Amino acid sequence: ARTGKDRLQTDCREAAKVLLVRRGVGADEVAALFHFDEQPVRTSLPLPAGRWRKRLDSAEPRWQGNGRTLPAEVDSRGEAAMELGAFGFALFTREESSPH
Numbered sequence: 001a002r003t004g005k006d007r008l009q010t011d012c013r014e015a016a017k018v019l020l021v022r023r024g025v026g027a028d029e030v031a032a033l034f035h036f037d038e039q040p041v042r043t044s045l046p047l048p049a050g051r052w053r054k055r056l057d058s059a060e061p062r063w064q065g066n067g068r069t070l071p072a073e074v075d076s077r078g079e080a081a082m083e084l085g086a087f088g089f090a091l092f093t094r095e096e097s098s099p100h
Contacts, residue, residue, distance in 0.1 A: 029048070058087075
């Protein structure tokens with residue numbers, strides 16, 4: 001429903017051949033990771049602080065991936081280390097923080 005470009009952010013890690021596209025605000029935020037190389041890569045990506053839940057990972061066997069998948073959840077403090085497989089794609093959604 002909120003399609004404005006002001007809610008879209010990108011980050012390109014040219015040396016690692018990784019593109020991060022984030023869209024949304026707060027708990028309504030998604031992060032799409034694209035890796036454009038045949039060699040796996042480990043890189044740090046700017047993810048806003050919070051818990052991010054993996055929704056899709058092209059490395060999963062059901063997508064004919066190599067089975068080397070990203071973690072189901074990532075806790076970020078503003079940056080998150082990720083290991084992406086060859087020509088990989090992953091989609092994460094930000095979890096709402098629970099009240100204490």
